[in-house]
Amino acid sequence: MRSGELIRRLVLVPPTLFGVAVIVFVLLRVVPGDPIAMMIPPGASEADIGRLRALYGLDQPILQQFATWLGQVASGDFGRSISVRQNVLELLLARLPATIELALLATMTAVVIGVVAALVGILLRGRRAEWVVDGGIGVLLAIPDFLWALILLLLFGVLIPLLPISGRIDPEIDLNLRSNFFLIESILTGHFDIAFALLHHMILPALALALPFAALVARLLKASLAESEDQDYAQIARARGYSRPNILLHEVFPNALIPTVALGGVQVTLLLGGTVLVERIFSYEGIGNMAIDAVINRDFPLIQGLVLTFAVLFIALNLLVDLMVTMLDPRLRHG
Amino acid sequence: MTATLAVEGLKVAIGAANVLRGVSLDVQPGEVRGLVGESGAGKSMLGRAVLGLLPANTSVTAGRIAFEGRDLLAMAEAERRSLLGRRIALIPQDPMTSLNPVKRIGRQIGNLLRHHLGLSKRAALARTTELLAEVAIHDPQRVLALYPHEISGGMRQRVLIAMAFACDPALVIADEPTTALDVTVQRQVLQLVERLRLRHGSAVLFVTHDLGVVAKICRSMTVLHAGRVLEEGETTNVLVRPRHAYTRALLAATPRADRPAEALRPVPPDLIDQLWSEAYRLDQVPAVGAA
Ligand SMILES: Nc1ncnc2c1ncn2[C@@H]1O[C@H](COP(=O)(O)OP(=O)(O)OP(=O)(O)O)[C@@H](O)[C@H]1O
Ligand SMILES: [Mg+2]
Numbered sequence: 001m002r003s004g005e006l007i008r009r010l011v012l013v014p015p016t017l018f019g020v021a022v023i024v025f026v027l028l029r030v031v032p033g034d035p036i037a038m039m040i041p042p043g044a045s046e047a048d049i050g051r052l053r054a055l056y057g058l059d060q061p062i063l064q065q066f067a068t069w070l071g072q073v074a075s076g077d078f079g080r081s082i083s084v085r086q087n088v089l090e091l092l093l094a095r096l097p098a099t100i101e102l103a104l105l106a107t108m109t110a111v112v113i114g115v116v117a118a119l120v121g122i123l124l125r126g127r128r129a130e131w132v133v134d135g136g137i138g139v140l141l142a143i144p145d146f147l148w149a150l151i152l153l154l155l156f157g158v159l160i161p162l163l164p165i166s167g168r169i170d171p172e173i174d175l176n177l178r179s180n181f182f183l184i185e186s187i188l189t190g191h192f193d194i195a196f197a198l199l200h201h202m203i204l205p206a207l208a209l210a211l212p213f214a215a216l217v218a219r220l221l222k223a224s225l226a227e228s229e230d231q232d233y234a235q236i237a238r239a240r241g242y243s244r245p246n247i248l249l250h251e252v253f254p255n256a257l258i259p260t261v262a263l264g265g266v267q268v269t270l271l272l273g274g275t276v277l278v279e280r281i282f283s284y285e286g287i288g289n290m291a292i293d294a295v296i297n298r299d300f301p302l303i304q305g306l307v308l309t310f311a312v313l314f315i316a317l318n319l320l321v322d323l324m325v326t327m328l329d330p331r332l333r334h335g
Numbered sequence: 336m337t338a339t340l341a342v343e344g345l346k347v348a349i350g351a352a353n354v355l356r357g358v359s360l361d362v363q364p365g366e367v368r369g370l371v372g373e374s375g376a377g378k379s380m381l382g383r384a385v386l387g388l389l390p391a392n393t394s395v396t397a398g399r400i401a402f403e404g405r406d407l408l409a410m411a412e413a414e415r416r417s418l419l420g421r422r423i424a425l426i427p428q429d430p431m432t433s434l435n436p437v438k439r440i441g442r443q444i445g446n447l448l449r450h451h452l453g454l455s456k457r458a459a460l461a462r463t464t465e466l467l468a469e470v471a472i473h474d475p476q477r478v479l480a481l482y483p484h485e486i487s488g489g490m491r492q493r494v495l496i497a498m499a500f501a502c503d504p505a506l507v508i509a510d511e512p513t514t515a516l517d518v519t520v521q522r523q524v525l526q527l528v529e530r531l532r533l534r535h536g537s538a539v540l541f542v543t544h545d546l547g548v549v550a551k552i553c554r555s556m557t558v559l560h561a562g563r564v565l566e567e568g569e570t571t572n573v574l575v576r577p578r579h580a581y582t583r584a585l586l587a588a589t590p591r592a593d594r595p596a597e598a599l600r601p602v603p604p605d606l607i608d609q610l611w612s613e614a615y616r617l618d619q620v621p622a623v624g625a626a
Contacts, residue, residue: 126391232429232432233432233433233435233436237435238388239386239387239388239419239425240420240424240447241415241416241418241419241421241451242450250446254435258437328437329437330436330437330482330484331436331484
């Protein structure tokens with residue numbers, strides 16, 4: 001991706017976000033159920049309901065509401081959550097780091113598992129044991145992340161209670177950190193006891209998110225490795241006296257990585273989407289978990305803020321993937 | 336004197352079909368032997384068998400391949416690998432697909448030198464620069480830092496030739512190294528191979544369709560058809576007094592400057608039919624039976 005392309009992509013970000021904003025705004029107001037209905041006590045008078053509606057601006061025409069909200073968002077004000085009664089932006093900033101850390105840990109775990117599985121699989125290529133690897137990958141891929149969450153929770157939380165099954169960290173631990181990136185900050189500042197306690201809580205949800213993604217990475221990478229190994233340059237490397245593991249690692253792997261990152265990188269968005277249910281199952285305090293509460297309570301401002309946040313994450317991820325592919329493939333760098 | 340390469344009674348089968356049906360051929364030290372024959376004759380299979388590059392479903396069912404007297408098929412994997420790329424080298428057919436697309440030219444050559452000759456990074460770089468200059472690349476420093484897609488096909492073939500001769504091989508197998516190039520570049524590449532093999536004292540097994548090229552650079556030649564050697568000998572003898580009808584037909588089908596175009600005759604179809612039906616008959620004899 002050359003700089004021209006990068007600029008073009010960046011220019012497209014605001015219109016994309018605007019489109020997302022329109023869709024979520026309209027959908028929320030077309031679908032039945034509104035936040036006021038969820039919060040009024042039984043027996044409230046029509047006048048009370050009307051006052052509440054006016055308070056949140058819900059008595060205005062949709063276009064008017066949208067214009068008001070958009071103006072506020074543009075100036076960094078996402079409004080107040082109706083159900084939690086806090087500033088939406090503050091809520092997001094408090095919770096987003098938890099989700100980012102979980103997704104990062106899950107992605108890294110998945111990449112390690114996936115790359116190892118693919119390399120083992122390709123080394124066994126053509127032998128009977130290759131089927132074992134392919135079968136294992138198939139099983140991992142067939143079970144979705146939330147099911148893994150339940151399985152892991154039952155196995156390591158209930159049957160063999162090795163690991164905590166809820167929350168981000170034990171409440172009695174004094175964090176005393178400056179940012180909300182607890183894990184990253186505690187590692188960077190050398191508070192490894194805290195990092196360890198955090199990881200203890202994150203292992204199960206991260207693993208649940210990682211396993212299907214690891215299988216995807218393994219399958220993509222193994223297929224690309226097989227394809228690259230059949231190319232002339234890899235065959236010729238054999239005629240130059242390099243051993244097969246050497247060729248796979250040094251000649252084939254750098255080539256196979258390109259399609260794997262291009263196709264697999266975008267799939268991290270699926271993993272991010274998976275955080276919604278998995279965070280819920282493990283009562284992990286990230287934005288995914290918060291999204292479910294927001295939807296149950298029809299908390300319009302919070303839902304809108306969350307959807308925009310996810311949209312920004314997805315766009316950033318796609319850009320990042322394209323940048324990485326460009327770095328890996330010299331043919332894209334020089335056109 | 337031990338032959339650099341001695342192939343004896345080599346039989347190679349793909350599934351039930353015999354691709355090579357008992358091929359014998361040798362290449363003496365410093366000799367250039369042409370290997371000709373129509374498409375599908377098994378020329379590349381022979382080269383691949385020597386280099387240990389036979390496709391997965393292929394098997395050698397009989398015969399011996401000796402390099403400087405040592406049986407390549409019988410020796411340990413590690414020993415064979417130490418010969419390949421160092422003592423036995425390959426100039427591939429298609430320069431566009433034969434270099435690793437994500438590695439710089441300098442690194443690809445340098446790795447080979449470090450792998451086989453144990454050179455340091457610095458020494459490998461110096462030697463790489465020399466090698467590129469040797470294949471008439473005028474600005475080696477610049478080319479070192481380029482990726483394969485940034486240079487032309489002719490240039491890539493030069494790089495591949497430099498890699499083939501990098502470790503002073505005793506034998507170079509060139510499988511139609513000029514077919515993928517255009518005519519003017521073909522001639523330059525041929526001259527280059529000729530110059531380098533003289534300088535490095537390498538023997539060459541030169542696979543080609545082009546009898547003109549054989550006449551020019553090969554001292555001896557072997558005519559292959561349907562996996563068998565039909566004729567072999569000194570190039571001048573074979574070309575001037577071809578004994579086999581197929582060789583005569585092949586010669587007649589080759590365009591020559593001293594002969595009018597209308598005299599060009601294709602290889603007679605009934606001759607090819609006859610040879611192929613014979614080959615088919617040979618296929619009915621089980622390939623493994625001979626082993
Ligand atoms: N990978 C393969 N699988 C099956 N059959 C093959 C394979 N490669 C080659 N063959 C067959 O083996 C025979 C010999 O092929 P080979 O490539 O050696 O011919 P060639 O003389 O090099 O021809 P060309 O001049 O076209 O390169 C042919 O009949 C071909 O169809
Ligand atoms: Mg061939």
